[in-house]
Amino acid sequence: MTKFQHKLYISLFVAVTLLSLVLIVYYGYSYYTLPLEERFFSPLHNNFKPSGFIGHGLGIIGSFMMLLGVVIYMVRKRVKSFHRYGILKYWLELHIFLCTLGPILVLFHTAFKFGGIVSVSFWSMVAVFLSGIIGRFIYVRIPRTIQGVELDLREVDDINNNYSLTLREKYNVDENILLQIENFANQKYKGSLSVKNILFIVVKDYFRRKSNLRMIKKSLINAGVSRRKVNEIKKISKQKMLLSNRISYLRVFQSLFKYWHIVHLPFALVMLIIMLVHIGVTVTFGYKWIF
Amino acid sequence: MIGILANFNIYAQISPGELSKAHANLEGLSKCTSCHVLGKDVENAKCLKCHTEIAELINLKKGYHASKEVSNQNCWKCHGEHFGRKFQIIRFDEKKFDHSKSGFVLKGKHKTIKCEKCHNPNLINNKKLKKKEKTFLGLETNCASCHEDVHQNTLGKNCENCHNEEKFKPAVKFNHNKAKFKLTGSHKKVKCDKCHKIINKNGKKFQKFTNVKFSSCNSCHKDPHKGKFGKKCSSCHNTVSFKKVNNLKGFNHSKTNFPLIGKHRKVKCETCHKGGLSYRPKYQFCYNCHSDYHNGEFKNQNGIRDCSYCHSEKGFSASTFTIKMHDKTHFKLENAHIAVPCFSCHKKENKWHFKIKGDKCIACHSNVHGSKISGKYFDENKCQSCHSTLSWNSVKFDHHSTGFDLLGAHKKVNCKSCHFKKDGSGKTEQHFSDLNSNCSQCHNDVHYGQFTSGKSETCTKCHTFDNWKPALFDHNKTRFILDGAHVKVACSQCHRLKERNGVQFIQYKIEDVRCISCHS
Numbered sequence: 001m002t003k004f005q006h007k008l009y010i011s012l013f014v015a016v017t018l019l020s021l022v023l024i025v026y027y028g029y030s031y032y033t034l035p036l037e038e039r040f041f042s043p044l045h046n047n048f049k050p051s052g053f054i055g056h057g058l059g060i061i062g063s064f065m066m067l068l069g070v071v072i073y074m075v076r077k078r079v080k081s082f083h084r085y086g087i088l089k090y091w092l093e094l095h096i097f098l099c100t101l102g103p104i105l106v107l108f109h110t111a112f113k114f115g116g117i118v119s120v121s122f123w124s125m126v127a128v129f130l131s132g133i134i135g136r137f138i139y140v141r142i143p144r145t146i147q148g149v150e151l152d153l154r155e156v157d158d159i160n161n162n163y164s165l166t167l168r169e170k171y172n173v174d175e176n177i178l179l180q181i182e183n184f185a186n187q188k189y190k191g192s193l194s195v196k197n198i199l200f201i202v203v204k205d206y207f208r209r210k211s212n213l214r215m216i217k218k219s220l221i222n223a224g225v226s227r228r229k230v231n232e233i234k235k236i237s238k239q240k241m242l243l244s245n246r247i248s249y250l251r252v253f254q255s256l257f258k259y260w261h262i263v264h265l266p267f268a269l270v271m272l273i274i275m276l277v278h279i280g281v282t283v284t285f286g287y288k289w290i291f
Numbered sequence: 292m293i294g295i296l297a298n299f300n301i302y303a304q305i306s307p308g309e310l311s312k313a314h315a316n317l318e319g320l321s322k323c324t325s326c327h328v329l330g331k332d333v334e335n336a337k338c339l340k341c342h343t344e345i346a347e348l349i350n351l352k353k354g355y356h357a358s359k360e361v362s363n364q365n366c367w368k369c370h371g372e373h374f375g376r377k378f379q380i381i382r383f384d385e386k387k388f389d390h391s392k393s394g395f396v397l398k399g400k401h402k403t404i405k406c407e408k409c410h411n412p413n414l415i416n417n418k419k420l421k422k423k424e425k426t427f428l429g430l431e432t433n434c435a436s437c438h439e440d441v442h443q444n445t446l447g448k449n450c451e452n453c454h455n456e457e458k459f460k461p462a463v464k465f466n467h468n469k470a471k472f473k474l475t476g477s478h479k480k481v482k483c484d485k486c487h488k489i490i491n492k493n494g495k496k497f498q499k500f501t502n503v504k505f506s507s508c509n510s511c512h513k514d515p516h517k518g519k520f521g522k523k524c525s526s527c528h529n530t531v532s533f534k535k536v537n538n539l540k541g542f543n544h545s546k547t548n549f550p551l552i553g554k555h556r557k558v559k560c561e562t563c564h565k566g567g568l569s570y571r572p573k574y575q576f577c578y579n580c581h582s583d584y585h586n587g588e589f590k591n592q593n594g595i596r597d598c599s600y601c602h603s604e605k606g607f608s609a610s611t612f613t614i615k616m617h618d619k620t621h622f623k624l625e626n627a628h629i630a631v632p633c634f635s636c637h638k639k640e641n642k643w644h645f646k647i648k649g650d651k652c653i654a655c656h657s658n659v660h661g662s663k664i665s666g667k668y669f670d671e672n673k674c675q676s677c678h679s680t681l682s683w684n685s686v687k688f689d690h691h692s693t694g695f696d697l698l699g700a701h702k703k704v705n706c707k708s709c710h711f712k713k714d715g716s717g718k719t720e721q722h723f724s725d726l727n728s729n730c731s732q733c734h735n736d737v738h739y740g741q742f743t744s745g746k747s748e749t750c751t752k753c754h755t756f757d758n759w760k761p762a763l764f765d766h767n768k769t770r771f772i773l774d775g776a777h778v779k780v781a782c783s784q785c786h787r788l789k790e791r792n793g794v795q796f797i798q799y800k801i802e803d804v805r806c807i808s809c810h811s
Binding site: 040050281284285 | 327
């Protein structure tokens, strides 16, 4: 997949997600914002109630998307024979797409009624969804190959050196500026790192990095480097700084990622089990397949 | 997750939401099948198992739930659940509800009144339904189930035979002509309560529509004739108007307070009963009907004396006024006046006048004397000085008072002889105050002035009033004494007839008394 194709791939996910959200909100806003006691009397009730054609439909589609998102990603990731099918990163992005849009559709299926046994499933879904976002946050902070395999420190250092080489040879960056970039990349948190303060450090690094990049940009402009080149150099410098930071915090994030797996997966399982119970109950009480 | 599970009330958690307040007792896992049939929708039979009142109505094919539109629907289509305690399981839009589906079409006034006017526990008979809050069930469709029977069960239960739903009053569908007493004439316009009296019955206002007596007019109407004309009012009256009597064949006026007598019998009814035959004219006095011919002449301090004092029903004339009655007036009729016909005094210029002021003769009689009689004798037209009512001509006058006594032959002479004389033109002239005591005023001087000495008369020297003979004449006292043969000589031998100026007279006064004047 080329970069453009990847962008298109991601854009499609975002567009579908946003469009779905917009359409549901547009048509269902007046229903979903009604007090619970009033909904029955709304003309939209028959369609938008959880057992209505749209409401029930959203539940079925949303659940199916989540199941699909979980299953295909798990199968691709864990079953060896599927390893050869596509790049794991893309499967993860599909997983994220399906498991983002799915909960959104299910959210509207609930019509914002968060009670009963199915609410456990719902809140589990919410937990899985949120933990997914957190997981994604941790995940990207652990340097990996495009296949999702974690890189060791040596491999990471090689990448880091490659950045320096590119800056020096490809862009002929002035040695002083190069030194400035190296210095900025090597700036590290001086205190002890822990799970407790890592978020604070990450945020602090974010602002420091921005400030450093501004200074690099200034130096490059002063040195008479073209604007196009400045942006490219700035981009590589950012990657270098990010990589340097990630190297520094790698152990902490690796340890966090282990904990994350403990949370994300069980919630997903609880969600699935109770969802099945919910489906069983609804079928027991006479609700049938609507499509 | 543990937190979520900790709050997990297992039996309630299958439920998609809290039940409404009405069904709160059905909350709980073990009670799901109270309403739900496993594997199926919520079936109506489950609902109707509890809601027997609805089931009964559906079985009886009565009420809204038995209507075509509703009977085939699932209960849950209209009555949702699991929307929380506050959910109105019955939300009834009174304005949009098509009441005809309930089996009772709202018409007229029913369209405008508020629901609770009828859907009110007080009007529900079923004890179970009566206790239900805000129920629309339990009402009957007959009028009496909501409306008080103001007729107190006297007119049956089919209110719609007489009333419509627009207004209770008037009972527009009621046709009085279908009743035993058909309304004709003015009865059509009479207000109902005139005949159908509003009374108090059982402590309530009650208008009597049954057992109203109508066999005779007297049942409702008072007999103004107090039974004089019997009970069959229709023999004279009809129903158009009591006052317009159109049938008089059986009417006997003699039974009234004013029996028709004399001329009244021939007078047309409407002459007196001007406002119609039932018009009751005043009849105490004749002038109640008749105009006062005498223009108030007989009005006294007590008012007008009634005509009957002088007239009777036999006719306006002749009057029943008698001389005796006349004598009671200030002018008693006496003597010749008795014989005088009334009109002589009382009719002037073809009109009767009875009120004659004063008692002077002049009021009736003209003063024929004018000013000819001296006021000394005829003061203030006092005719009685000379005349009396006995006769006009029987004059009673003391002629002595005039200084001229009537003596001798004068006593026998008619007054007219001296006082009424024809003048040259033949017109009679009166002479009273213009007369003096001279004989020549009445008598002619046959002696042709022979004895007149200046202005004075000398008649009485020879004549008396007894006759014309000169009883007082003594020839011997004249210048020529009769003696001798002269005594025997006839007077005419000497006093011969003479003519002067065409007038013949005997010459008594002979100036020349010598013999030769007679003898040759």
